[in-house]
Each structure stands twice: as C-alpha cells, then as structure tokens.
Amino acid sequence: xxxxxDIDSNTPMFAQLIEQIKKxxxxxxxxxxxxxxxxxxxxxxxxxxxKTVAKAYQLxxxxxxxxxxxxxxxxxxxxxxxxxxxxxxxxxxxxxSETIETLRKAGATDSEIRIAFGDVINNRTFxxxxx
Amino acid sequence: xxxxxDIDSNTPMFAQLIEQIKKxxxxxxxxxxxxxxxxxxxxxxxxxxxKTVAKAYQLxxxxxxxxxxxxxxxxxxxxxxxxxxxxxxxxxxxxxSETIETLRKAGATDSEIRIAFGDVINNRTFxxxxx
DNA sequence: ATATGTACCCCTTAATCACACGGTACATAT
DNA sequence: ATATGTACCGTGTGATTAAGGGGTACATAT
Numbered sequence: 001x002x003x004x005x006d007i008d009s010n011t012p013m014f015a016q017l018i019e020q021i022k023k024x025x026x027x028x029x030x031x032x033x034x035x036x037x038x039x040x041x042x043x044x045x046x047x048x049x050x051k052t053v054a055k056a057y058q059l060x061x062x063x064x065x066x067x068x069x070x071x072x073x074x075x076x077x078x079x080x081x082x083x084x085x086x087x088x089x090x091x092x093x094x095x096x097s098e099t100i101e102t103l104r105k106a107g108a109t110d111s112e113i114r115i116a117f118g119d120v121i122n123n124r125t126f127x128x129x130x131x
Numbered sequence: 132x133x134x135x136x137d138i139d140s141n142t143p144m145f146a147q148l149i150e151q152i153k154k155x156x157x158x159x160x161x162x163x164x165x166x167x168x169x170x171x172x173x174x175x176x177x178x179x180x181x182k183t184v185a186k187a188y189q190l191x192x193x194x195x196x197x198x199x200x201x202x203x204x205x206x207x208x209x210x211x212x213x214x215x216x217x218x219x220x221x222x223x224x225x226x227x228s229e230t231i232e233t234l235r236k237a238g239a240t241d242s243e244i245r246i247a248f249g250d251v252i253n254n255r256t257f258x259x260x261x262x
Numbered sequence: 263a264t265a266t267g268t269a270c271c272c273c274t275t276a277a278t279c280a281c282a283c284g285g286t287a288c289a290t291a292t
Numbered sequence: 293a294t295a296t297g298t299a300c301c302g303t304g305t306g307a308t309t310a311a312g313g314g315g316t317a318c319a320t321a322t
Contacts, residue, residue: 071266092247093257099230116223202296
C-alpha cells in the first residue's frame with residue numbers, strides 16, 4: 001500500500017488519506033487484520049503533522065473501516081470492505097438537503113437558515129444571544 | 132407608535148424594528164389598515180440606513196404582518212395580529228434542531244455537519260469542490 | 263527506553279458571512 | 293417635482309470556521 005499526498009490539492013490532506021485507505025481496502029490492497037502504519041510513522045513518511053494523520057484515522061475508525069488497539073497499533077477492521085461502501089458524509093448531505101429545501105419552501109431566507117443553523121449547532125437556545 | 136433603536140444592542144437593528152412593530156400590532160397600538168411610516172422617513176427618524184428599514188419591512192411583509200402598496204406606502208396587514216403569533220425563525224430553529232440531532236446521533240462530527248450544510252446551502256453538489 | 267493512540271494547550275492562514283452603510287436608479291402615481 | 297417601494301453596484305467591520313501545524317504530556321504495554 002502506497003499513499004500519495006498532494007499538498008496543493010483542493011481536497012484537504014486528511015480527506016486524501018481517508019480516500020486512499022478506503023480505496024486500498026476496496027481493491028483488496030489491504031485486508032482485514034492487516035496492520036497500518038502508526039500515526040507518527042505515516043506522518044513522518046508523508047511529511048505531514050501527526051494530528052493530520054490522527055484525524056484521518058479517527059474518522060476511519062468511527063466508520064468502522066479501521067480499528068485501533070491502543071499501544072498495539074492500528075488494523076483494518078474485520079468488516080472494513082462492507083463499511084467502506086457507506087458514506088456518512090453523503091448521507092449527511094442528503095438529510096440536510098431535504099431539511100433545507102423544506103425551510104426554503106416555507107419562505108425562510110438563506111440568511112435566516114444559516115443563523116438558525118449556527119445557533120443550533122453551537123447549542124445556543126433560541127433567541128438567547130448574550131453579549 | 133414610537134420606535135426606539137438601541138445601537139449598542141446585541142440584537143441587530145432590523146430585528147429590533149421587527150420586534151417592535153410586531154409588538155405594536157399585538158398590543159393594538161396599530162391596527163390593520165393603518166399606515167406605517169415610509170422607509171426613508173423611518174430611516175431618517177431613527178438615523179439608520181434606508182436598507183436597514185427596508186430589510187425589516189420586507190421580512191414583515193413576507194410574514195404577512197404588513198402590506199406594501201407600491202407608491203401608496205405600507206400598511207398593516209388585515210390578518211396581522213394572527214400572523215404575528217407565528218414565528219418562522221422559531222420554526223426553522225426547531226426543524227434544524229431535529230435534523231442536526233439525527234446527524235449527531237449517527238456519529239457525524241459537527242465539523243462534517245457544518246461543511247455539508249455549507250455545501251447544500253451554496254448549491255454545491257456533493258463532492259464537487261472545484262479550485 | 264521505546265512505541266502505541268490519545269488528549270490537551272497554543273498558533274497562523276484563508277475563507278465565509280451578517281450587519282450596516284453609501285449611492286444611484288427605476289416605474290409608479292400624486 | 294415629489295414620494296413610494298424596490299433593485300442594483302459598491303464598501304467595511306467583526307465574528308466564526310476549517311485546515312494544518314507545533315508542542316507537551318499521559319497510560320498503556322513491549
């Protein structure tokens with residue numbers, strides 16, 4: 001498995017990592033149980049920050065594509081191939097599309113929608129905007 | 132009907148205008164058919180920009196609280212009092228809360244949700260991020 | 263000692279946005 | 293002429309964010 005990172009790409013580096021590792025799983029380039037390079041090592045090889053690799057690994061583990069076993073390292077998840085096919089971000093995109101379409105049809109301004117969205121995601125209860 | 136604007140308030144000026152006009156309707160301080168000050172005049176009285184007043188008026192008209200009759204001026208909507216009770220922004224807030232809660236429970240990161248939201252509301256089709 | 267994932271603290275960069283303002287112009291009708 | 297709502301061009305300010313980096317530390321186990 002070889003990973004290439006394009007610094008000048010429009011897609012962020014951690015996303016490139018996720019893409020390529022998923023592709024490696026889908027093409028059987030790496031199989032369940034295989035060990036992945038450690039965060040520090042991969043970061044060093046690619047000349048990126050540890051946190052960038054760690055971010056990619058965390059998201060991959062959340063999606064059950066890889067598994068981290070503490071001090072023992074990181075491994076490909078048993079059901080990696082199946083879990084690769086589900087794209088959480090695509091699903092999030094769809095759900096938000098539906099909701100926003102509803103709000104727009106109700107006459108809400110994009111600006112209003114954006115503000116309400118910001119309030120919700122920052123756990124600001126409605127109309128409670130302090131100084 | 133008297134309107135007061137607090138420049139230093141945390142709530143934007145156009146929102147203050149909406150609040151006070153709605154309150155004036157709810158307290159029968161102004162009644163359906165009554166004429167409202169013109170945009171330019173109210174802006175001048177309050178020492179704010181025309182566009183700030185215009186924005187408030189447009190939102191009030193969308194919510195059927197007031198009615199603009201072109202060159203004849205702006206008037207209180209026949210069903211103003213009833214339409215005042217419905218707060219579109221509160222409804223938008225609720226709808227977004229439900230959706231975001233669903234997404235969070237599915238494991239989506241707030242950052243991921245924010246990015247997807249930005250893509251949707253800017254009419255960027257999924258994963259089509261050009262340079 | 264060494265390596266593992268992980269969790270904090272800090273920072274810079276570029277981008278986006280709400281809010282408000284300024285000006286200019288238009289068709290409408292008085 | 294004058295006033296109405298409306299639409300378009302622009303400006304600037306302050307806030308928020310993603311992405312990435314730098315550093316330091318921890319418990320775990322070899």
